Amino acid sequence: MTFELVPLHEVAEFHSGGTPDRNRADYYSGRIPWVTGADLDEDGSILPRYMITDQAISESSTGIAKKGDLLLVTRTSLGKAAVVPSSLICFSQDITAVRTNPEKLDARYLWHYIRSQASYFANRARGATIKGVTRDVVRHLPIPLAPLPEQRLITRILNHVDSLRAKRREAIALLNELSQSIFLDMFGDPVSNPRAWTETKLGDMIVDNPKNGLYKPQKFYGSGYPIVRIDSFYSGKLIDHGKFKRVSVSDKEAEQYFLKEGDILINRVNSLEYLGKSALVEGLSEPTLYESNMMRFSVDRKLADPAFVNTVLQSGHIKGQIASAAKKAVNQASINQSDVKSLSFYLPPLDLQREFVRRNARIHSHKVTMLNALAELDALFASLQHRAFRGELWTEEITPVA
Structure with a gap:
């Protein structure tokens, strides 16, 4: 099964962003999140640092994204993307909001596909120091337009493997924290040196x-x-x-x-x-x-x-x-x-150094196991991603569940 490639502009519309006057502190004392490319994480989460007012919106060119819109960074952190989970988020000129036609294109499916297209954006980026792509580049991004049931199934599969990868990364982070905790417990804070080493x-x-x-x-x-x-x-x-x-x-x-x-x-x-x-x-x-x-x-x-x-x-x-x-x-x-x-x-004394090294080695052994598991999941995800958008995950047509 292969999917028809269609330019994104045939199944979505686009909205530009802007920045309220930075010299107006009153604009940035509201309750409405306003984001730049730096507020979009690689995992698709949105972490707003600024909250603006209704007045800031009405008196500036900031964009307004709705729940389900896809925010795509087109300058600086090029290619990062996230689907808006709440009803209203405003955004800067570094971002384009993509509003898909829900009868033809699922926003989460598009998010997964864009994550696989880093080379498409990198090869078309322009700028000496700050790289960016034009709206035209975004509009003509070729999308493998699977039927909606297939889009949703692909999204569920990729979401599941992605969540397993996230759990592995969290486990590795916890092991790093454990190592730091053991260090502090044995030797104290390295700045204040409470044990007078x-x-x-x-x-x-x-x-x-x-x-x-x-x-x-x-x-x-x-x-x-x-x-x-x-x-x-x-x-x-x-x-x-x-x-x-x-x-x-x-x-x-x-x-x-x-x-x-x-x-x-x-x-x-x-x-x-x-x-x-x-x-x-x-x-x-x-x-x-x-x-x-x-x-x-x-x-x-x-x-x-x-x-x-x-x-x-x-x-x-x-x-x-x-x-x-x-x-x-x-x-x-x-x-x-x-x-x-x-x-x-x-x-600290040499015997305490060596005791810490022994404990840390055990933690590192567990971390190596986790890192190897993460590498396998990364390889699986890349393979699934590649096959999914080529229509190679299954050979029979998917029948929608009533």
Whole structure:
């Protein structure tokens, strides 16, 4: 079964938004939600930060969306979308409200389809710094117009798998919170230091100075030694060792950049949000290098457990120090070796550090299980999404239930 492709404008109408005068504080003291692209979450939820008045609506060009309308972000956070759950939401010029013909197109079906069309919008986006698409691009989005019973069934199937993915993400978030709770219970708040642990600088426990990684032009990639890149670690751990990129380099040059068990990597160039991202090196099956946008160092194990130090580096206390030390440029920031060595935190006794590491390892084991389950659900969702909009989920026509 294949579905006819029709341009969106044949089954929907469109409404523009606007912004009430930001200098009028009285406009923003009402009860009517007003949203921008930043208020739409990736999961389709709407989290308004502003509430406006009736006067703000009547004296501005803000758009008014009704229950069941689809809000589509066409500037900045391009492609995010959400279906309006309540009776009235106002919206900015960064958003287009799509009001579907309910006899032909289900809004939730459209929402799922738009989520699968990131490349359609990205390929048609214009703008040097703020990317956006025109109304014409939205109007001509080709929609696989399944009969309404099929649309609703597809929506139910995708909603179900999506809810399972959300539950897995919630479980992972709870495990992260558990790890933080154990840390606070054992060591106290890292800022107030209520147990008067010794305050120390990272540089005082580093065996050798932090060393920047290897830089090679792209033409050297493809074969050779595996190399850790910034996308090779997550939540303090190296991931998918077998999928590391490989780089061709002489043995002599490689010797300077080999990673050792227990080394710590810290990102030195990135967007401010991810600057200072760290990982503990463990479990490598072959000699492995690391790229130039990160540093490597090791700690004196008579003073500190490297897994404990790696956990501390991911704390809000350290992230605040990194943000303060960062050298900011357009779209990125950086830190140097001196910045890393000057990071300060309290250092509990070594036996307590190791006890925390043991507890945290058990939590991480559960988290790995959850992450693997989430990856399987993500793959299932992508497969269902692809097949659904191609009409390949079933081979027989769906009969509506009376």
